[in-house]
Each structure stands twice: as C-alpha cells, then as structure tokens.
Amino acid sequence: SQTIHQWPATLVQPVGSPLSLECTVEGTSNPNLYWYRQAAGRGLQLLFYSVGIGQISSEVPQNLSASRPQDRQFILSSKKLLLSDSGFYLCAWKDAPIEINEKLFFGSGTQLSVL
Amino acid sequence: GQQLNQSPQSMFIQEGEDVSMNCTSSSIFNTWLWYKQDPGEGPVLLIALYKAGELTSNGRLTAQFGITRKDSFLNISASIPSDVGIYFCAGQLLAASKLTFGTGTRLQVTL
Numbered sequence: 001s002q003t004i005h006q007w008p009a010t011l012v013q014p015v016g017s018p019l020s021l022e023c024t025v026e027g028t029s030n031p032n033l034y035w036y037r038q039a040a041g042r043g044l045q046l047l048f049y050s051v052g053i054g055q056i057s058s059e060v061p062q063n064l065s066a067s068r069p070q071d072r073q074f075i076l077s078s079k080k081l082l083l084s085d086s087g088f089y090l091c092a093w094k095d096a097p098i099e100i101n102e103k104l105f106f107g108s109g110t111q112l113s114v115l
Numbered sequence: 116g117q118q119l120n121q122s123p124q125s126m127f128i129q130e131g132e133d134v135s136m137n138c139t140s141s142s143i144f145n146t147w148l149w150y151k152q153d154p155g156e157g158p159v160l161l162i163a164l165y166k167a168g169e170l171t172s173n174g175r176l177t178a179q180f181g182i183t184r185k186d187s188f189l190n191i192s193a194s195i196p197s198d199v200g201i202y203f204c205a206g207q208l209l210a211a212s213k214l215t216f217g218t219g220t221r222l223q224v225t226l
Contacts, residue, residue, distance in 0.1 A: 006157075032212055043216060044203065044216045057212075092157075102146060103148065106158050106159070
C-alpha cells in the first residue's frame with residue numbers, strides 16, 4: 001500500500017534562517033507531488049507541484065522553492081524565512097493522470113512558526 | 116481560473132442532527148472529492164465521485180456528484196462529536212495535474 005511521510009511535524013525558525021521540509025512517498029512510482037500551505041483556519045493554497053523528477057511548477061510568487069531530486073521525494077525550501085512564511089504546510093501525492101479514478105492523498109503536515 | 120464556492124462556511128449543530136454542505140463551480144469537473152481535516156493534521160479523503168449523478172456513501176456520510184457536473188453535496192447523518200473538523204470539497208478535470216479546492220466548511224457539534 002502507498003504511504004506518504006512528511007517531516008518534521010513542528011518547526012520553529014527565526015526570521016532569515018533557511019528552511020527545508022521533506023516529503024517522501026512509498027508504494028508507488030512516478031506520482032504527482034504537491035506542496036500546499038494553509039493559514040490558520042483557512043483553505044488550502046497550492047504552492048508547487050511536480051509531475052516528474054526535476055519538473056517543478058510554481059503556482060504563486062513567493063519566498064519559497066521546491067525541488068524533486070528523486071521520483072518519490074519532494075522538498076520545500078527557503079534561503080531566508082519571512083514572518084509571512086508561517087503556516088501549516090502539507091505535502092500530497094496522486095497517481096499520474098492516466099488513471100480515471102484519481103485521488104489526492106495528504107501527509108500529516110508541518111506546522112511552521114517563523115519568529 | 117476555476118473557483119469553488121463551498122457553503123456554509125461554518126455550522127454549529129447539536130449531536131444527532133443531520134448536516135448538509137455543498138460546493139458549486141463555474142466550470143464542469145470530472146471528479147469530485149470530499150475531505151475532512153482534524154486540527155493539526157492533514158486532510159483525509161472521505162468520498163470520491165467520478166460520474167454525474169453518482170451517489171456514494173461511507174458510513175453516515177453520503178455525497179453526490181451533481182447532474183450538471185458543476186456541483187457536489189455532502190450529507191452527514193446523526194452527527195457525533197468526532198465529526199468536528201473542517202470539510203473540504205475538491206474538483207478535478209480529467210487528466211488534470213491539479214485539483215481545485217473549496218474554502219472549507221467548519222463543523223462544530225455540541226452535546
């Protein structure tokens with residue numbers, strides 16, 4: 001069965017420090033991978049998605065970047081965090097869009113607080 | 116771009132009551148998904164719908180794919196305290212890489 005791992009669960013970082021959040025998926029190959037951000041009590045904002053190794057699509061201009069160094073690994077990074085980067089970050093995956101019955105599955109999330 | 120309007124934004128109900136929420140879109144979707152999110156956790160998939168008119172149940176939850184393919188409904192019968200959370204709808208076009216999410220319905224259940 002497929003599983004998604006996201007870490008860390010909680011992170012407190014000072015303004016100006018770097019960031020690296022990692023997400024890995026097991027039990028599938030060539031998945032589509034996604035990074036979402038959620039402000040407290042708000043909806044899901046898509047930040048990046050990837051349809052393959054080295055392929056990154058950015059949805060909104062921001063202080064963050066994403067990379068996909070391996071098929072089932074997706075990394076969210078920043079060189080210098082801003083206060084506005086605080087939020088709940090969610091990684092998600094789904095099978096590449098060749099299947100009819102597509103479903104998106106989420107990781108458990110990382111609560112990032114930038115102080 | 117596509118937008119999903121989800122309503123109501125929040126609901127306060129008593130235990131045992133039935134709940135209804137819906138999502139409407141300006142565009143047609145091929146897939147509708149419903150998720151529930153508990154505080155501090157990732158959304159969990161509840162029900163997936165793939166055909167117009169489809170009615171699918173998962174325990175006390177029932178969801179329907181609207182005939183026009185521009186809307187979907189989620190009903191929860193006989194609510195219990197553990198139903199508390201945020202419910203999200205999501206729509207997707209066939210072979211699309213991205214889903215479009217609704218803004219969420221926050222459900223509170225009182226004893």
